Amino acid sequence: MNDIHQLSHVDTLRLPVTQPFNFRYSLWKPSHFATDLERHSVDVSWRTFRVGEHVCGVVMRMADSDTLQAEVFSEGSWEDADRNRLVHRLIHSYGLNEDISAFVAQAQQVPQMAEPLAELAGMRQSCPENLFEIAIISLLLQNATVARTTQMMTNLLDHYGRVAEFDGVTLKAFFTPSEIVGVDESVFRERDRLGYRAKYIGRFAEFFAMHDPDEVDHASKAELMTEFQTIKGVGPYTAAIIAGSAVRDPSALGLDVWNRKILAQRFLDVDDAEVPVVQAKMTELFPGHEGLAGLYVIEETYRQQAVVKLVGDA
DNA sequence: ATCCAGGTTCACA
């Protein structure tokens, strides 16, 4: 059922970046689990995007230190509106125009940040997933091992997603809300092995079939977040992941059992601590940048043991 | 076998 979409080169985008910008650690995160939606080498990243109902493949590298170059592959017509939508998506996904200097100045005052700042200099939050997609991923992360999250993700992408070939790579592409909105709960449960999550995923799809996850502007996103949190299956963790990565609020910190321990060890010098204790310590040290500070420590911790390694790396 | 995993909901103090 997954016919391979053969994508052709349709566009070249040159996007200015705000310094300091770290290409490698902004587009690739050592802590992220395998999805087959993206692939990274030392200086090139391949990634699929759904732009509206389009399936796109994008190859990204730095043209010079101030310019990220994106080669765009797609099929069918490629209009200015599609280009604009993708440009906006790329800028937003990787925070290309964000100025992180205030955070850096703040973090330089904290000794435990010296190594993360040195190793990951210029890294920012990344979220190539749109609001719908990151919500799905957060749902699959709940109360599951990474192995099981990966299994559920694989099932969903294989059953409802696409496969795209471009620039010599073959990657999976996400499904859109409308592509799963008619799927029955029992199918999610029995075929996709989602367990109790099967009763939530349909609510996500319905919500975003009504609220286009790309067409929502910044101003109304806060409003959207409030509304989104009324959906069953979205709790504090999921909301923080969405707020921190998709909405790019640098203060939003999603504390799961793994990063809670990492941050407790780094900043409290204890093996583990309660969520409110860790949260309070992060706010004390990094007011307004709790999430971004957490990201630096977490990615630095995973750096030597990346969940998915760079292609061509030993 | 039994436990529990990168949470959330629901029921009951």
Next chain:
DNA sequence: TGTGAACATGGA
């Protein structure tokens, strides 16, 4: 407002 169990599934 605050605790504790149940939730689906599969690997350790």
